[in-house]
Amino acid sequence: MWQPSTFYPDPAIEIVDPSFERYRVFSAAVERLATGCRWSEGPVWFGDARHLLWSDIPNDRILRWEEETGAVSAYRKPSGFANGNTRDRAGRLVTCEHGGRRVIRTEPDGAITVLAERFEGKRLNSPNDVVVKSDGSIWFTDPVFGIVGDYEGHRAEPELPQNVYRIDGATGALSVVAPSMRGPNGLAFSPDERILYLVESRATPNRLILAYDVEGETLANGRTFIDCGPGTPDGFRLDVDGNLWCGWGMGRPELDGVMVFNPEATLIGRIRLPERCANLCFGGRNRNRLFMAASQSLYALYVNTRGVAGG
DSSP states (O other): OOOOOSSSSOTTEEESSGGGGGGBOTTOOOEEEEEOOSSEEEEEEETTTTEEEEEETTTTEEEEEETTTOOEEEEESSOSSEEEEEEOTTSOEEEEETTTTEEEEEOTTSOEEEEESEETTEEOOOOOOEEEOTTSOEEEEOOSGGGSSSSSSOOOOOOSOOOEEEEOTTTOOEEEEEOSOSSEEEEEEOTTSSEEEEEETTOSSSOEEEEEEEETTEEEEEEEEEEOTTOOEEEEEEBTTOOEEEEEOSSOGGGOEEEEEOTTSOEEEEEEOSSOOOEEEEESTTSOEEEEEETTEEEEEEBSSOBOTTO
16 A cells, blocks of 8 residues: 655655756655546646646546645546547647547537547547647547557557647648557657657567657657667656656556656656556646656656646
């Protein structure tokens, strides 16, 4: 049974490289905010409402945690087996649905707008994770994870390769930016948006975090940024210094939690959790609180940096 740290600094926060020391808040510890989920994913912060939303995929719901009271409630159920979430530059919720095999936007009045569900007449697989660029374009991954069984979606045969897509912010046109990937998963832009980082979670022999140069509406110069060895990365976000805060784990409990890599791909720190961390985001008034969706629970930690705006 997990217990919160009773002393500072929290031993769950590990300094792997001295450069990580500056990002640790000495008197901040990992907090468990909620538990009782089946597979937590896709956290997204709503500062204007002072709440966090995250997905509980097998339970087919999006949950809401209130910063002021700590109360947890259902935001949307059924959710279409929602997975990744983010906000667009107008503050609207953008969600990847396994069940609907689509990407949707929630309007201020609660209405649902479908942003993408087919490419060249064929159904998407199961959109997984999503980010929005400052030009309003929406980039998302489309692996088959949600259609291989009935636990996180509906079993079906794939109609398309496992691509990474871009939705044009002005026209809504859908294009492939990275074709035929091996299980594309989490993705995020560098602070200057010149690099797109992407998890290839079915690469062999080891899973990879790739880096691509962003050239307008396309990607170029794809390369291995991190060979993850025995680890399994999932969703991640970047801070303003360009460090990658990566959900990590699966298979080896000593790897469960968050791994932090600097822009040179050096592991500088980690946050140990008792569960695999599937995804995370920065939130709070100053974007200095790291929210971690980890298997059955939601955790949080104040850190001495800020997440990239829009991440």
